[in-house]
Amino acid sequence: MKDLDRRLNVGVFLCHLNAEYVIDLSAGIIHAAADYDVNIRIFPAMYVSAYNNPSQPAEYDYQINTIYDYAIDAHLDIIIISLGTLYSFIIQDQPETFLDKFKDMTLIIMEEQVDGYYSLMLDNKVEFGKCVEHLIVDHGYKKIAFINGKKNNRDSEERLAVYLNLMEKYQLPVDPSWLPYGNFSKYCDNTIDELLDKNPDLEALCCANDMMALVCYRVLKKRGLTVGKDIAITGFDDVLSSFSAEPPMSTVSTNVHLLGYRSVVRGIEVYHGRKPEVEIIPSQFMQRVSCGCSNIRPNIYHNCHYNIQECVERALTFTMHHLDSEPLTQGFRSYLTQLFELCMSFETGLSTDEFTERFSSLLKKSLHEDWFNLLKNYKLNFAIKDFLTLVMAHANDPSVKQYLNDQISAMIDFILSSEAQKKEVHASEERRLRWLTSRIVRESLINANDINAVLTQMLNTLHLIGIRASYLYLFDAPIIHNPMNTWHKPQQIQLVAYHHGPDCFILHDEERITPIGELFDNKHVASDERQLLSVYNLFLNNEQYGLLVCDLTEEYLGTAYTVSLEISTAFKFLNINRRLMNISTTDELTHLYNRRGFFDQVNSLVSINTGKTGILFFADLDNLKIINDCYGHEAGDQALISAASILKQSFRRNDVIARIGGDEFIAFALLEDTTLINHIENRIDKHTLHFNSEKKLPYFVELSYGYTTLTCTKDITLNEIIKQADELLYERKKQKRPSPLRGEGES
Structure with missing residues (x-):
């Protein structure tokens, strides 16, 4: 029975949280969780060896898989699974076998299609097809290589199929050596080098993701080749570094944030009864310079009426690309409306000083808005710059045109400086985090003998990190x-x-x-x-x-x-x-402390309990030599282990017990109450009697013991006090049975 009144718990299986793709994906999930008021529980598959760095061994990656088992009992209502990343790199089972573990929960699958489950996938076909066709038709390239992602990965296979179909459609050759696998990796330099060594006359490199495309940039630079002139390069994903690359990369922009956001929304809907289906998240071909095009692009408001509402909606479509979050969309719409109204009102009487002040204030305000981090800064730049250009085209006064042109330059400077500042802040934060995390191992070793200090230091570091x-x-x-x-x-x-x-x-x-x-x-x-x-x-x-x-x-x-x-x-x-x-x-046989361990522990306890009363017990296993002689040393060892067990049962958990010689035991306890001595003696006698009556060994396991009390001081000499307890012990031994053997010593 579903409880419709409580907050839902949504589990999320993601892979490699530091990757740009997953950062965008998780941001969409988290924004949807805020909009729909659900809890998020993330189970991250983070590699020991990240799959994309062959210099690190993958021997222990299998450990990662155990994290998913904890989701089974975690009271989750919905699980969102980034199956495209997990299955390709971590999961060993077939997808259906893996998913069957969670059959009692609502499952949403991302990046792969699995029958019977709601599946959300990015469009790999339409816009990527435009990208490949642009290389073939608009530029006339004939020798185009395709850098594959990873084998058995749906995204990689679909993009490969689009490439092959279009090459066949335009009757272009495809050599098998043109289709290497770069594993979606930013470390695939050797793969690209080998490709170019075998095929020096290639005209274009079409990559299954931006990370591999950026490797192509790096390899071409080392070879003295120019991207977009000597060899064209295209990518897929439109990560932030693709636009800032030199030259800007032509790529397919995927709306990963929307994929994450929709996965939560669809999860809630399926939980409440919506039927499973396959949903495709649209992509967009971004034509830039790396494909061989010039750095000229159309104004985003071309063919747009000169009114604020239409321009705002065009800017929203361009910058946010189907963002589902209504609160974030409304916030950005409101901001653009204010900014565009200000720009269009400049000719109606605002002084240049007033306009500059308000314009600058609105730009600075954007840095603190929730929607700002969801935007690619270059898109915000174009949206504002192109609108100012549109206003200039409708201005009658040449001085207004010049002034607005100056504002465009100032705006670009502002965005570039804010980007630089953000990078510096990020770099500074990275240095701070590296310093904080580096302390964990060092300070743990320093405090190795104080586990509470170790735990506290770890937690303090987590707090300081944020x-x-x-x-x-x-x-x-x-x-x-x-x-x-x-x-x-x-x-x-x-x-x-x-x-x-x-x-x-x-x-x-x-x-x-x-x-x-x-x-x-x-x-x-x-x-x-x-x-x-x-x-x-x-x-x-x-x-x-x-x-x-x-x-x-x-x-x-x-x-x-x-x-x-x-x-x-x-x-x-x-x-x-x-x-x-x-x-x-530690004593190897009994697992009690040995002499060194005992003195270390007791000296530490005595030093921190100055003025308190303690009790020192000294005990012998009776007649160990006779047991050894009659039944062998294995029986003697077992008798010692049994005696240690009797003492452990007779003392408290925090008391210190040790074996300090062949048949000699010693124990220390803080004496909070004088009745403790009688309790310990009674427990030793009781557990000894119980052991001998239950085990029915051919010999008795019995202990002789003596004790003395002491006052804890920092300069106490334990050896002298042990002598006193030892003397009392031998007085007691005189009263014991002469033989441990049953029948001989029994009265």
Whole structure:
């Protein structure tokens, strides 16, 4: 039964959060979540080795897949899956097998078509066809290579099919060596070099995405060739760097933001009963210079009536390209209306000073609007510049025309300077984030013996980076997950620490235990506010340590992933450090502390509990030599392990217990109440009696013990106090049975 009154929870499976494509996609999803008031839970597939960088090993990429299993129990109503990226690079199963895990939820598929599910895809055919045909018909190129994306990827295959069909239509040859796979990678330099070495007479390189096209720019520059003159280049996606490339890249502009936005809207509609179908998000061919065209473009308002409403709508279509978000569209429409009204009213009596002040104020205002980051700045530039040109064409006064022309120059300077400022701010922020994240491993090692200090430092770093709240979950022990093994999701996990803003909280014992289905919904995380939560695997190589859940804003999605890598590395080092410490401070047989471990722990406790009373127990396993002689050393070892178990059951969790010799044990406890001594003695006797009556071994496991009390001071000498406890122990041993063997020592 669907609860229609509560806020829906939408899970999102995305791949590679730092990629421009995914940044745009997630922005659309997050804006729709705000407009429709739904919670977002992001499960990012971030590579250990990003698929597109062959210099990094992909040996442990399989670890990423485990993140999806946590979505099954996460109380999600809708899951949006970027299947085009996930399936190509991460998922090992067939799509249907993978999707079947989530059959009880409403699924929306992006970038691929899967029968039975609502599928949203970008248009790979119409506008890309215009791009290829432009190279063939308008420029007359005959030797055109196509740089493929990745094998078995729908986008890549559809774009290849368009290219092949048009080459066949115009009876142009296609050599197999003209069709290399660049894997959608910004590191495919070798592929492009090999292509050009084999085919030095190619006239055009048609690329399946902008990243590979930008590699072509780089390779051509190294060879001393000019893009657009010696060889034409086209791309696909219209990422921001495609316009700022020199020369500007001819490409197909995809509305990735709209794809993300619609996926949320359609998810809600399907959840409420809409039938699955296939929906295509339109694209747009952007004819620029890299294809061989001149840098001349038509005014975007050509054939447009000279009135504000029509010009505003033309500008909206050009800049926002089918944006669905009504609040953002209305905000931008209102801004353009104000700006265009100001420009058209210049001849009606405004002084140049007043116009300049208001014009400058409106330009600066744009930097702080919600819609500003959704626009490609060059489009906003053209929309305003072309409108001023239109106003100039209708102006009668030459001085007005000159003044407006000056304003165009000033506007371009403003946008360029704001772009430069944005880049500097971004670079400065990147330096700050690198510095903050670099501290995590170093300070974790410095504080390796104080886990609370380590956890607090990690959370403080997450807060300083700008993340609103973080929740650090750890497994009881690191899970070794190898590629040949089936992943078994744990049923519970420990929430060891979290922060809300600057406030950090360390949890202890039972309050840490969290059912795996409550990662996002427990008393520490629950909130009445709409949430954007993202969960990250904490792992290194084949070891999984836990999960990091972050409540954050969209600009920190990729940053939180980077921090999760640093935290994973810190836990790897801490785990190694703990193993080394265990070797040097732990008794291998009983897993109690050894002599060194005992003295380290007790000296630390005594120093921080000055003035408090403590109790020191010294115990021997009775007649170990006889057990060894009669039943062998394996029996003797088992007797020692059993004695250690009796002591662990008899003391409290925070008390310190050690084996410091062949048959010798020692324990320390803070004495909050004098009755504790009797309780410990009674528990030792009780557990000893229970063990011997239950196990029915051919020998008795019994302990002789002595104790002494002490006052904690920083200059206390433990060895002297141990001697006192030892003397009392031997007094007690005189009262014990002479033989541990059943029948001989029994009375």
